[in-house]
Amino acid sequence: AQSVTQLGSHVSVSEGALVLLRCNYSSSVPPYLFWYVQYPNQGLQLLLKYTSAATLVKGINGFEAEFKKSETSFHLTKPSAHMSDAAEYFCAVSEWKSSGDKLTFGTGTRLAVRP
Amino acid sequence: DGGITQSPKYLFRKEGQNVTLSCEQNLNHDAMYWYRQDPGQGLRLIYYSQIVNDFQKGDIAEGYSVSREKKESFPLTVTSAQKNPTAFYLCASSIGGLAGVEQFFGPGTRLTVL
Numbered sequence: 119a120q121s122v123t124q125l126g127s128h129v130s131v132s133e134g135a136l137v138l139l140r141c142n143y144s145s146s147v148p149p150y151l152f153w154y155v156q157y158p159n160q161g162l163q164l165l166l167k168y169t170s171a172a173t174l175v176k177g178i179n180g181f182e183a184e185f186k187k188s189e190t191s192f193h194l195t196k197p198s199a200h201m202s203d204a205a206e207y208f209c210a211v212s213e214w215k216s217s218g219d220k221l222t223f224g225t226g227t228r229l230a231v232r233p
Numbered sequence: 234d235g236g237i238t239q240s241p242k243y244l245f246r247k248e249g250q251n252v253t254l255s256c257e258q259n260l261n262h263d264a265m266y267w268y269r270q271d272p273g274q275g276l277r278l279i280y281y282s283q284i285v286n287d288f289q290k291g292d293i294a295e296g297y298s299v300s301r302e303k304k305e306s307f308p309l310t311v312t313s314a315q316k317n318p319t320a321f322y323l324c325a326s327s328i329g330g331l332a333g334v335e336q337f338f339g340p341g342t343r344l345t346v347l
Contacts, residue, residue: 127273150332150333152335154338159321159341159343160340160341161237161323161325161338161339161340161341162276162323162325162338163338164335164336164337167333167335169333208275208276212332212333212334214331214332214333217281217283217289218264218281218283218289218329219264219327219329219330219331219332219333219334220278220281220291221266221276221278221336222278223275223276223277224275225273225274225275226273226275
């Protein structure tokens, strides 16, 4: 079964600092990987996804992620944090079975941004 | 506007009662999903449906039931057999039929058992 591990349940950065949220995956086949963001008491919104077209994926709100097969990683970065980036971030891997497509989520990383 | 609606936003239930959470989408998506979210545990899949009149158990289906009689609707019933039902419930949909497609999420329903 496929899985994802997010290192660090809480990350705190200063406004303007680099954001780095870590995600490592386990998959027996080339994976489809996603990053979603969740603001308090809301649903999830897609930030970006990797589908093997390019290893560096650019998403919304200035976020990007790099797929590194040798490290089985898909870390999320943003050069300069903004107060509005404070939210919870989830990495997910897609698994296709005859019964359909399923997403397996990591446990999430809560990002705090200090003024 | 196309999207997914969930109702109610907040729901309170007494122990021993069944309760049904609504999920409707007007995106013309074939696939729909129900997740449960608990603090520190991420999202866990309860049930999913790739097509009308068909659905599959996810990782934590015990104590839950679903139906998929219409393409746009996928209600979730939390039964009295669910031992710890207090959680945030999220519904999602996708075009289905392909690997790696984006899932779109509703705003969620927070269920509290009193």
